[in-house]
Amino acid sequence: MTNPSTTRPATLYRGGVLHCPADPGATALLVRDGRIAWLGSDADAPAADRVVELGGALVTPAFVDAHVHATDTGLALSGLDLSGVRSAAELLGAVSGFAAGLPADAVVLGHGWDESTWARPVPPGADELDRAAGGRRVYLSQASIHSALVSRALLAACPDAVVAAGFDASGWLRRDAHHVVREAAFASVTRAQRVAAQRRALEHAASLGIAAVHECGGPGISDEEDFTDLLGVSGVGVPEVYGYWGELGGAARARExxxxxxxxxxxxxxxLGSRTAHVSGAYLDGEPGASGHGYLSAEQVRDHLVDCAAYGLQGGFHAIGDAAISTVLEGFAGAAERVGLDRLRAARHRVEHAEIMSRRLIAGFVEYGIVASMQPAFDRLWGGAGRMYESRLGLARSLESNPMGAMHSVGVALAFGSDSPVTPLDPWGSVRAAAAHHNPVQRMSVRAAFAAHTRGGWRAVHRDGEGVLALGAAATFAVWSTPAGVERGLPVLEAEDPELRGRGIRRRCRCAGRRCCGVT
Known part of the structure; x- marks a missing residue:
């Protein structure tokens, strides 16, 4: 017999519409001890200690964001947001207004400018930033976070940047030079400020129905203290955090x-935004013949995967351009010879982004069982006629970008995310973007896109039983208002009625980790 004192009260949620393919007629569920103990119709519902009336709301598994940078996201939410500026003058005006409220010795941190959206895509120089910020040090990351604009004052404090690869006297820095100034700029953020930023980011994620995030850290992205602090708050009133540590040959350190x-x-x-993605043909709008930069060799990829196998860890790589992805796959082939194909596939190694693909590269993902951690918002922001992909690569190659539909159709495991703060946390927006890809050939159904943003994220961290409404599954779900209606257990995201367009869904409650906060 169960001791009542050790059992939490059971809660019945009834009167809803459940996204439950195994029981499409279900309108209610019972939660006991953090698990779904019963599913069915209201009329057959068992007794419960507490009853929550759903009022016709939709209940779905909560989302997983498979690629975030929590500290950067929290700082961006509270800092200088440049995603809306459309010219150098607007950027300088934003810096001036923000800096005026800071102490004279402060560092101005901003994020999100994207010159590809400007009529004249020329950012301001270091001296102009100095004047706008009143002599303060300025660090402004481009939307991709792979380059930044910095002031002359910050450059003066970072002499190593001047001799590093990627330095430019204009103050628009890439590659190693960018890493140097980024580290110096973020050294001004105290640990207390970082922890507050992390919590703000996770609370914001929870408010959007996100129950878990995959944090992508590592040298040059976040320091070890930042990474472990974030893991320490995982699931404590906020979404769960699954951390990835991106250090070459660092499987032992990742485990520690x-x-x-x-x-x-x-x-x-x-x-691609910084023209540093390694592509097989030259960029059309960059220096003649420039095709980006490959940072790893196939041998390094191979050895890293072998190192991961020795420690029983999942491995993975950030690879955007087709040339970089080709190198990664060559490394996978070498690793398969060392550890065996079955063992390699079982690890579910990942590739983050996988933006410029071909049929040959997609076949490699299938062969090696690679999880594609992708961001549908990239296509929404930069795909299509006249946008960044076409400007950088030309029409033909741009049509091959972010081929989520093709990958899904041949069985590549997909896990969707945002890469926040590169793009905002917006899971329903990502589902919509995947279903409305600029290339019709690459569009996915709403159901498939939703699965990639829920169950796909859990499977990517080997939690195969998560992300579903089923008996015995974790009660990790969200409750939504759906003004435009429900179709096959999911919201209508694009309403035909003009009065309902843009109102396809509203959140009514959130569930962080294994706890549901109830309907508000």
Missing amino acids: LGAVGAGGDLFADGA
Whole structure:
């Protein structure tokens, strides 16, 4: 007999619409001890200690964001947001207004400018930033976070940046020079400020129905203290955090830090926004012949995967351009010879982003059982005629970008996320973006996209039983208002009625980790 004192009260949620493919007629569920103990119709519902009336709301598994940077996200939420500026003058005006409220010795931290959206895509220089900020040090990360604009004052404090790869006297820094100034700029953020930023980011994620995030840390992205502090608050009133530590040959260190994998942002290349993604043909709008930068060799990829196998850890790489992805797959082939194909596939190693693909590269993901951690918002922001992908690569190659539909159709495991703060935390927006890809060939159904943003994220961390409404499963779900209606257990995201467009869904409650906060 169960001791009543050790059992938490059972809660019945009834009168809803449940996203439950195994029982599509279900309108109620019972939660006991953090698990779903019963599913069915209201009429058959068992007795419970507490009853929550859903009032026709939709209940779905909560989301997983498979690629975030929590500290950066929290700082961006409270700092200088430059995602809306559309010219150098607007950027300087934003810096001036923000800096005026800071102490004279403060560092101005901003994020999100994207010159590809400007009529004249020329950012301001270091001296102009100095004047706008009143002589303060300024660090402004580009939307991709793979380059930044910095003031002359910050450059003066970072002499190593001047001799590093990627330095430019204009103050727009890439590659190693960017890493140097980034580290110096973020040294101004105290530990208390970082922890507050992390909690703000996770609380914001929970408010959007996100129950878990995959943090992609590593040298050059976040320091070890930042990483372990974040893991320490995982699931404590906020979403659960699954950490990836991206250090080459660092499987042992990843395990010591509490990471679930030695991967994430382990860079095989840079980013398209900064023209540092390694692509097979030259950029059309960059220096003649420039095709980005590959940071790893196939041998390094191979050895890292072998190292991961020795420690029983999942590995992975950041790879955006087709040339970088080709190098990664060559490394996978070498690792398969060392550890065996079955063992390699069982690890579910990951590639983050996988933006520029081909049929050959997609076949490699299938062969090696690679999880593609992708961000549908990239296509929404930069895909389509006249946008960044086409400007950088031309029409033909841009049509091959973010081929989520093709990958899904041949069985590549997908895990969707935001890469926040590169793009905002917005899971329903990501589902919509995958279903409305600029290339119709690459569109996914809403159901498939939703699965990639829920169950796909759990499977990517080897939690195969999560992300579903089923008997015995964790009660990790969210409750939503759906003004435009429900179709096959999911919201209608694009309403035909003009009065309902843009009102496809509203959150009514959140569930962080294994606890449901109830309907508000």
